[in-house]
Amino acid sequence: DIVLTQSPALAVSLGQRATISCKTNQNVDYYGNSYMHWYQQKPGQQPKLLIYLASNLASGIPARFSGRGSGTDFTLTIDPVEADDTATYYCQQSRNLRTFGGGTKLELK
């Protein structure tokens, strides 16, 4: 199984940059694509797709969100952070079936 590891929480000030990391125990690259996706989930809501294939912005997602990485190390960046960004962020791999990271709760300082 591919295991994804995220830090449990991150506190950032409004207007600053938030960088959320996701590390995998196996390479999730295949034929030039990194099979890593990012989701945002607010309390009581279903998750929402933010980034797919490591760095592609999903439809309707503001450009403040960006993703990068390859192999086993990936990051989601929010710059600048707005109040509405407080949520839990999950990474997900689709290289071999599917697994999610444990989630990173983004809070404001």
Next chain:
Amino acid sequence: QIQLVQSGPELKKPGESVKISCKASGYTFTDYAMHWVKQAPGKGLKWMGWINTYTGKPTYADDFKGRFVFSLEASASTANLQISNLKNEDTATYFCARSALQWSPFDYWGQGVMVTVSS
């Protein structure tokens, strides 16, 4: 517009069974796979598996083999999740979510169904 609308909350006793549904609209049902995701209270997302909506073939994650069954009512554009012999640890919100291809992300999600198992 594309929607995945799930059935309502369920309260069950240990040992009972539950069947929850996910009705798709706004797209061709059989063009997209349907996945199921579990979220226990206060916990993260756990992928349960997926069903090929064209062939009806299900694939289960290791932790969800045995008591869990994915099925379809393709004529009604509906995917179902049945859990038998319910246990307290099945208490969770269950989401359906679609993906275009085997590697694709989940671009649309249902609103989730809360299943509570309590004696």
